[in-house]
């Protein structure tokens with residue numbers, strides 16, 4: 001099976017969806033490492049409890065290059081072939097992206113190319129959009145700018161808040177990401 005490493009910073013619900021999908025039926029990938037820049041991330045605890053190897057490295061007090069070298073070494077020693085970012089809230093350097101070119105994908109909570117960056121749901125509501133959604137894309141040096149591999153749409157309802165919309169989008173993320181990752185590793 002294709003060996004996937006996941007980077008996250010928090011809750012890890014997309015990571016859990018990827019792990020659960022990997023354990024069902026004829027999935028073409030397995031999750032061999034979950035790594036986090038936040039040692040206290042709930043997603044790391046979930047991974048440990050569910051038998052997935054973990055790696056935690058805070059970047060605090062380190063040069064960015066040293067932090068990324070440690071993450072890179074952990075991924076390589078786990079034999080990772082594809083990196084899936086799942087709520088990893090830190091920008092990867094150009095050098096890291098270049099070392100893993102076309103082997104890093106990300107899920108972003110908007111219909112790219114709309115609403116790159118943060119606060120996507122509040123921005124979609126403020127703009128009066130009728131639909132919102134999530135996108136899975138290849139990671140390049142441009143923030144949320146690489147080729148889009150798949151998107152999923154949900155309606156924006158009249159009394160949505162960023163929180164209610166985020167919850168509706170998140171459910172779609174959990175369906176979209178495992179499907180697109182499976183397609184990506186089969187490519």
Ligand code: GAR
Nearest residue numbers: 010011012013014086087107108109
């Ligand atoms: C998800 O909604 C993901 O799309 C978003 O963070 C959330 C993480 O939730 N990612 C970004 O905003 C990336 N810039 P999770 O930790 O439960 O998967």
